[in-house]
Amino acid sequence: MHETIIKNLSFSYPGTNKLVLKDINMDVGEGEFVSILGQSGCGKSTLLRLLAGLEKQSSGEILLDGIPFSGPSLNRGVVFQDYGLFPWMTAGENIMLALTQRFPKRDKKELKRIALDMINAVGLDKSVYNKLPKELSGGMKQRCAIARAFAIDPPILLMDEPFGALDAVTRAKLQDMVIELWHKQEPKKTVFFVTHDVDEAILLSTKIFVLGQSPSNVIFTCDIPADNRPTRETQFEDVAYLNMRNTLIRYINQDVATRIG
Structure with a gap:
């Protein structure tokens, strides 16, 4: 508990x-x-x-x-008002960075599957994985930030x-x-x-x-x-x-x- x-x-x-x-x-x-x-x-x-x-x-x-x-x-996962996504990384890379830090010994293919599943869970198409933050609307960026926070399962x-x-x-x-x-x-x-x-x-x-x-x-x-x-x-x-x-x-x-x- x-x-x-x-x-x-x-x-x-x-x-x-x-x-x-x-x-x-x-x-x-x-x-x-x-x-x-x-x-x-x-x-x-x-x-x-x-x-x-x-x-x-x-x-x-x-x-x-x-x-x-x-x-x-x-x-402790954190979601800020300003999204907190690294602009030079794709949405998927932002999520993967958190996942690899949280689960350094797990297979990268498994972590990518988790990232894709969470992108889908927050209502985005999986193609968003390869998009940069500048290509996304404010709502889409915040969905990605929420997906990242939930993906690391804090x-x-x-x-x-x-x-x-x-x-x-x-x-x-x-x-x-x-x-x-x-x-x-x-x-x-x-x-x-x-x-x-x-x-x-x-x-x-x-x-x-x-x-x-x-x-x-x-x-x-x-x-x-x-x-x-x-x-x-x-x-x-x-x-x-x-x-x-x-x-x-x-x-x-x-x-x-x-x-x-």
Whole structure:
């Protein structure tokens, strides 16, 4: 079981005394889809970078099964808003680079089959394997980035506003694709998903943490029962959904109003 625990986590950038995160606490079970929700600039992406091992906390701990995180690891897949594809490599080569680092002893033909299967799983034609990122649309590039993250089969997947730069139609399609991939895989990956979109958070998540403004801490937590999850078609007719949506918006807006004065 891969349980992720964040204990009294605080962070300030080196050379400054200004706290960005203060005493963050989270307890996340294996296979949960967790959204980290809050206003822009509240430290959501910083928290994800700490989970990815790309930054070092000032104090506190991040534990996986009781063992502290230490630096980046291929046990944690990361999807950024800006795709993170190397422009001089084809889509397939980008995925293969991650696969060969994750599974250095496995046969290259087997890894290529995994890459092709994941390209197909994210709704792209296998011919995309040989295309450079500049030949792909924004939505196609993000599908490739998601395929790369799922291909290395990490127990933890970190997603930093991955659909923020996409149009509404493409965004909805990729939301549905990610939740379908997450549901299909067993054991399910633990997903940490950063967003400032309340509707996106409710639609995707099993648990939501709301962060307040900097220095940020958790100001509200809610669980979303899997058997009572609204669908995209029914969400705005669902009373429970609307109540949860209003509660989340109220917490975010109250925190902003309190800090403004």
